[in-house]
Amino acid sequence: MEIKRNILLNPGPATTTDTVKLAQAAPDICPREKEFAALMAGLRRDLVDVVHGDPEDHTAVLFCGSGTLCMDVCLNSLLPEGKQALIVRNGAYSARAVEICRAYRLPHVDLDLPYDRPADLDAVEAALKANPDIALVYTTHNETGTGVLNPIRELGELAHRYGAIFVADTTSTYAMRPIHMADDNLDFCMASAQKGLMAMTGLSFVIGRRALIEASRDYPRRSYYCNLWRQYDCFERTGEMEFTPPVQTTYAAVQAMKEYWAEGEQAKWARHTQVMEAIHQGLEDLGFQELIRREHQAGLVAAVRVPDDPNWSFEAIHDYCYQRGFTIYPGKVGSAGTFRLCALGAINAEDIHAFFTVFRQALDACGVAVPVRCKP
Numbered sequence: 001m002e003i004k005r006n007i008l009l010n011p012g013p014a015t016t017t018d019t020v021k022l023a024q025a026a027p028d029i030c031p032r033e034k035e036f037a038a039l040m041a042g043l044r045r046d047l048v049d050v051v052h053g054d055p056e057d058h059t060a061v062l063f064c065g066s067g068t069l070c071m072d073v074c075l076n077s078l079l080p081e082g083k084q085a086l087i088v089r090n091g092a093y094s095a096r097a098v099e100i101c102r103a104y105r106l107p108h109v110d111l112d113l114p115y116d117r118p119a120d121l122d123a124v125e126a127a128l129k130a131n132p133d134i135a136l137v138y139t140t141h142n143e144t145g146t147g148v149l150n151p152i153r154e155l156g157e158l159a160h161r162y163g164a165i166f167v168a169d170t171t172s173t174y175a176m177r178p179i180h181m182a183d184d185n186l187d188f189c190m191a192s193a194q195k196g197l198m199a200m201t202g203l204s205f206v207i208g209r210r211a212l213i214e215a216s217r218d219y220p221r222r223s224y225y226c227n228l229w230r231q232y233d234c235f236e237r238t239g240e241m242e243f244t245p246p247v248q249t250t251y252a253a254v255q256a257m258k259e260y261w262a263e264g265e266q267a268k269w270a271r272h273t274q275v276m277e278a279i280h281q282g283l284e285d286l287g288f289q290e291l292i293r294r295e296h297q298a299g300l301v302a303a304v305r306v307p308d309d310p311n312w313s314f315e316a317i318h319d320y321c322y323q324r325g326f327t328i329y330p331g332k333v334g335s336a337g338t339f340r341l342c343a344l345g346a347i348n349a350e351d352i353h354a355f356f357t358v359f360r361q362a363l364d365a366c367g368v369a370v371p372v373r374c375k376p
């Protein structure tokens with residue numbers, strides 16, 4: 001079977017291999033069969049292994065839904081009664097975490113920090129000092145809207161020093177940038193299958209400490225469907241999700257995991273890095289400027305300033321590239337005019353070179369002057 005290969009430069013879902021796509025075409029199965037439970041059990045172990053978890057202390061809990069579901073689950077399930085969450089907010093995804101806290105009326109400190117740089121540790125420590133009832137510190141590892149990398153190891157150390165658990169949204173780093181549960185001081189991290197794992201949408205997972213999940217059993221049950229302990233407990237007792245899992249997506253994730261181990265943690269990160277280097281170079285050659293200083297970037301997302309040119313139209317450029325198999329993505333930063341190019345997925349530096357040939361043609365077709373001039 002021939003499947004057209006599209007190069008997705010959006011921040012997930014990512015370009016997948018044909019073998020992952022085709023893994024979904026499996027015989028029909030009732031997901032309550034032991035065979036399917038065994039498949040999920042293996043996947044859960046692998047998900048812990050990817051972040052070098054200890055199989056005794058750590059577990060992976062699968063959910064049917066997109067990545068935001070895991071943010072929701074961690075925030076609504078892991079906060080004891082009468083305690084506060086500290087949301088380290090320096091981008092669109094941690095702003096979403098604040099919205100989740102509001103939706104559940106969770107007591108929280110919304111620590112509003114500049115979006116164009118990593119979270120300031122002194123500010124986080126001051127918030128922890130001023131609010132001794134903080135039981136959970138939450139950050140986004142790679143703020144996907146800007147590509148800013150937050151210092152999870154140091155933030156986790158701070159959280160623990162002040163007696164709080166540490167939750168990091170690693171949705172846009174997991175299975176790309178190497179992560180180590182213990183060394184990075186992580187109690188919980190999360191992702192969805194369609195990003196770093198290069199599998200399909202609809203399967204997401206929280207990875208974290210069993211003891212803390214077990215301790216959360218008696219915390220307020222704020223959601224019926226999205227409760228961490230409840231889903232964990234069901235997996236531990238029966239090997240199954242409480243409700244229907246995304247069956248075909250799970251087959252794809254199992255195949256993607258095989259391909260992850262075959263490529264290897266370091267080689268995969270090196271490939272994403274080469275893709276990102278090719279993106280930086282291509283942008284620079286055309287005169288584009290990036291929003292975030294290179295040393296603050298997680299190495300997976302470039303937020304690019306739009307040119308100061310009357311002929312620039314993101315939509316027209318997007319459509320030109322899209323028709324030729326390349327997808328670029330709008331920005332997500334308040335008022336700053338940006339677009340994004342991301343290094344996720346089963347792509348390599350040659351794909352980026354091919355993209356820039358098309359992108360250059362798109363600029364010419366729209367009459368955008370090259371090298372582009374950027375707004376100061």
Ligand SMILES: *Cc1c(COP(=O)(O)O)cnc(C)c1O
Pocket residue numbers: 011012066067068069071093140142143144169170171172192
């Ligand atoms: C993609 C992403 C999510 C999840 O977004 P969904 O649209 O729900 O899949 C959460 N956090 C970060 C940092 C992300 O990049």
